[in-house]
Amino acid sequence: MSLFFRLLMIFVDIESVEIRPLIRYNFGMDEIKEFQEALLNWYRKSGRVLPWRSDPSPYKVWISEIMLQQTRVDTVIPYFNRFISEIPTIKDLAETDDEKLYKLWQGLGYYRRASHLKKAAQIMVDQYNGRLPENFNDLLTLPGIGAYTAGAILSIAFNISIPAVDGNVFRIIARINAETGDIQKASVKKRLEACVKELIPSTDAGDFNQALMDLGANICIPNGIPKCEECPVKNFCKAYSEGLAYTLPVKGNKAVRKTQEITVLKILRDNRLALRKREEKGLLSNLWELPNYQSFLTEEQCIKILQNNGFKVTSIMPMERVKHAFSHMDWIMIGYLITVEGNEDLSSWTWVTREEILNVYSIPSAFLPFLSV
DNA sequence: AAATCGGGGTG
DNA sequence: CACCCAGATTT
Structure with missing residues (x-):
């Protein structure tokens, strides 16, 4: 050989x-x-x-x-x-x-x-x-x-x-x-x-x-x-x-989950709600969301954001804290229910009716708890 | 090879 | 709470 x-x-x-x-x-x-x-x-x-x-x-x-x-x-x-x-x-x-x-x-x-x-x-x-x-x-x-x-x-x-x-x-x-x-x-x-x-x-x-x-x-x-x-x-x-059916298969790789803190704004003007379209790439791409910002903001900080964009805040109320789990990260969201007056439109915001929320705009599950209230 | 990308059911 | 699900695509 x-x-x-x-x-x-x-x-x-x-x-x-x-x-x-x-x-x-x-x-x-x-x-x-x-x-x-x-x-x-x-x-x-x-x-x-x-x-x-x-x-x-x-x-x-x-x-x-x-x-x-x-x-x-x-x-x-x-x-x-x-x-x-x-x-x-x-x-x-x-x-x-x-x-x-x-x-x-x-x-x-x-x-x-x-x-x-x-x-x-x-x-x-x-x-x-x-x-x-x-x-x-x-x-x-x-x-x-x-x-x-x-x-x-x-x-x-x-x-x-x-x-x-x-x-x-x-x-x-x-x-x-x-x-x-x-x-x-x-x-x-x-x-x-x-x-x-x-x-x-x-x-x-x-x-x-x-x-x-x-x-x-x-x-x-x-x-x-x-x-x-x-x-x-x-x-x-x-x-x-061999009595291994419950034990198998072996799967390793436990990924580390990250947590993001977010402030969600439910803004109403004349019975219409402000929605914003998400980016074309990345998480929840192309869907519609409530305007939201990184980290937990105070009422004063939210009011300032709206004033800087030409709105007059007529009321603001904190909403219940919500957790949402994605497969690779968690969102912890606080929310404010806000009513505004003012004619300045943020170009990236769309003001929609309840009817349109139900029938037209695709909104991720993460934001739904803020809509049902 | 590892991370990204949703949401819900299950033990 | 962690894991998984009739995975594919990007990094």
């Missing part, structure tokens, strides 16, 4: 020790077939009934997948139904007014998704004959579509055999293999994705992928104790056989 081969074997051995700890990760052909059938049979019997499943057209699958990014099914359902009803086709989406689009998205979060949808729809109209492209690479070029969403669209809407690996699937596959590596790490993710590629059937890929999602939602759950006894594929699961 050549020296090259011996070195290669040593290299492979080291790799397998470092990158593959205990791990299952080796399935026989018969076993894969059994796994697929067990999962698909369970899905056909116990899968969820969802609005985007009754008619899995490419458009509906796409919209649902974008809405479902980091967002629970129960949250998405009413947004999805309203969206499809208001904007039923790709062409309609490409031509939808931005305010209407953002209003439909109000409260759903990750607002970039809405603007990505419209941009992608315009590209589909311009370059793809008004349809979704049917291949992975073209889908990936569209804004808002990454590897997971491209896989989901291709498998569910076009029945192409391709994985759609989301948080559910990472968790399930990690447990099946008793993967003890940190599933946040790229190397571990790569390993898990390769495993899904082995397990996915050449037909029924859409059902297979959705079956994994439903398994993750109802059986192999993320928080709390997984319901292993009800699991259709428990006999294939190394974490189950």
